[in-house]
Amino acid sequence: MGKRKRHKDDTVHPHSSVSQKFSEEHNVGEGNDIISSLPENVLLHILSFLSTKDAIRTSILSRKWEYLWTSISIIELDGAYPLAAKKKKRHLLDFVERVLLLHDASDIKILILVLYKRVNSSRLSSWICALIRHNIEELDLSLHWNTQPILPCCLFTCQSLVVLKLSMYWSLKVPSVTHFSKLKTLELSNVTFPDDNSTQHLFSSCPVLQELGLVNCGWKNLKTITICIPTLKKLQIENELMRSEDVVSCVTKIYATNLIHLDCFNCLIVDFHLHDLSSLVDASICSYDDMLEQDLVPRVLRLLTGIFNVTKLSTTSEMVEYLTPVENLLDRLPTFYNMTHLVLNSEFCGHHSIGVLMDLLEKSPKLEFLNFDQGFDPFDEDDWMSRRVPSCFASSLKTVRIADFDEKPVEMQFIRFLLKNATILESLTLCSNSEDMKEKQQRKERKVQLNNLPRGSKSCVIELIWS
Secondary structure: OOOOOOOOOOOOOOOOHHHHHHHHHHOOOOOOOOHHHOOHHHHHHHHOOOOHHHHHHHHHOOOOOOOHHHHOOEEEEEEOOOOOOHHHHHHHHHHHHHHHHOOOOOOOOEEEEEEOOOOOHHHHHHHHHHHHHOOOOEEEEEEOOOOOOOOOHHHHHOOOOOEEEEEEOOEOOOOOOOOOOOOOEEEEEOOEOOOHHHHHHHHHOOOOOOEEEEEOOEOOOOOEEEEEOOOOOEEEEEOOOOOOHHHHOOEEEEEOOOOOEEEEEOHHHOEEEEEOOOOOOEEEEEOOOOOOOOOOHHHHHHHHHHOOOOOEEEEOHHHHHOOOOOOOHHHHOOOOOOOOEEEEOOOEOOOOHHHHHHHHHHOOOOOOEEEEOOOEOOOOOOOHHHOOOOOHHHHOOOEEEEOOOOOOHHHHHHHHHHHHHOOOOOEEEEEEOOHHHOOHHHHHHHHHHHHOOOOOOOOOEEEEEEO
16 A cells, blocks of 8 residues: 655544554554544444444544544433533533534434433433434433433434434323334333323324333233234343333233243242233243232132243242132143243242143143253242142153252252153253362262262263353
């Protein structure tokens, strides 16, 4: 590459460590500015790997770089200054304004904006309107202040938005004219829904929505939420922070024939009615709330019945524990004809929960993988060998994993029961962090003891892992 005459304003900044390092490593002479001679689309690709602030800083490198940042398509602005002084706040808002309003005519694909200090509604509206003019595709707004702003109506009719994420501690006021023609992902965090009708109107205004996330939203004003979205493939509902009686009374009806993934955390705070989830592949149903005093059995049974088509189920021991008072539980549980994977992602414990687990396994005739992801320590220590053997032990169960294994009596009872009756078991993995098994020799001795236990499957491999 030939040398060119350097313009006096085209000098690499003396404090640019990036340019110095490049020059030193490649023995570039004073007249060679190899990076700046690259095509503009390549330079923009390089900028895409930098933070927005660093991309703007490149404007000092040379004349060619001066306005290059105004064409960047991904903008991330995190004003994480909850205790910032007024001067810093003004500087931040001016910076946001400069980035958005000085952007050239090219499209802005993604904007991630996190603000902790109040921005007046007119200023916020001008930013959003500017984004819409630039055909914004993904908008992630996290606005952490208490005063209710007014979001511009044009946001709710944006024709270019594919992903919209809103995190804000206000009531979400949905305009009467709302239509997201291309929106495929909608995630709402911490918002309060004002009433049943506005919520229904929002969901029905997303004709091609595929992913919906509702995280710590306030549902106290609602009696019924109806999510009827035929195109929906993934639904996430988390209610970790909710504890009020108003929320408990809320009924959520879900009609989603194409739903594949369902993720519900603290789900029993809301009463779910699931309809025709025939496409469901995996579900994570978790409840860690032991503060609810009402009878949860109907909700648990209704929820399990609604997901009976699932292939993989992740749940908690608390969900199992809720069913312990049920008489003739085996007759009331649905049959999980397609389920091959069952994961218990909290320590399996509780009074009389072993019986519920055995009933659940009996209702899973094709189960292949059973994972006690946080350990196995139920309070029951009765005679395992007298229990009914689930049919999947002889027909399908191939892999079992137990975390936090430390040779408690109840663990060993279950392992003896499993090894004796799981006739096609291929793998039993025991993960331990006990100091007694820290040394390889100690694990080897324990493994020999385990291998000497009576077993129905001669091909089963027992693996003991210390972590």
